[in-house]
Amino acid sequence: MWKKCMRTLTVAGLVVASSSLFVSAAGKDVQSQIDGIMGALPKFAVPMREVGDRFQNMYFAAEGGNWALASYMSRYMNKAMNPAKITKPNAYPDWESFYADDFAAVNKAIAAEDLSTFKKEYKAVISSCNSCHSGMGYDFIKVVKLPAPPDKFIEYNLSSKAADVPK
Known part of the structure; x- marks a missing residue:
């Protein structure tokens, strides 16, 4: 010993x-x-690529009734921007405000598992994204809803509840 x-x-x-x-x-x-x-560390461009993919996947999850996946995509879409807290401390509050304010209605629709409201608010967020990009001098970045999800190897048509996502 x-x-x-x-x-x-x-x-x-x-x-x-x-x-x-x-x-x-x-x-x-x-x-x-x-x-x-x-x-x-990534600034905005790399995390925004992940944000875009998760945003698109979220739509197909909600449409397929996979509300847990839609909620998960939203949560991790937001977390993808965490590096910008350090690398773009003056710009990160714009993202934070967008997610807390503009995106709140999408999150509420996911929590309520309300597809009609989700689609309406999702479309409004696309408009908000494009306005923000334009206001920051990125007129050449136009968000559109894709005809198919970027991640094709996920089961979007899996019935789940938004509350099923582990904390």
């Missing part, structure tokens, strides 16, 4: 000592490391 404890303490000591040396050497160039990490 004593030998095992001493070995553990020795290994822990070596880890701490080597960590200190690494941090000390890295401390000289911490800002450039931070800049490198920031440069590797």
Whole structure:
């Protein structure tokens, strides 16, 4: 028991000592490391690609009665934008406001499992997306409802409840 404890303490000591040396050497160039990490994180374009796919999938899930999948797509569509909290801190509040305000009616329709209201609000969100893109100088990005879902290997016609999504 004593030998095992001493070995553990020795290994822990070596880890701490080597960590200190690494941090000390890295401390000289911490800002450039931070800049490198920031440069590797996606800004808006990459997460928005995921947002677009999930937004389209959501429609086909709702239409197929797979309300849990529609709810799941909405939740993770929003979470896909989390990198922008760090990489675009001045622009992220626009997304946050869009999801909380403009998108709220879509989420309510999903929770109510109301396809008619969902379709109406989904169409309104498309208009809102296009207005936002235009206002930000991205007139060339026009959202349309696709004729088929981007992810073809998901069962959209699976009866489920919006509340079925684990928290």
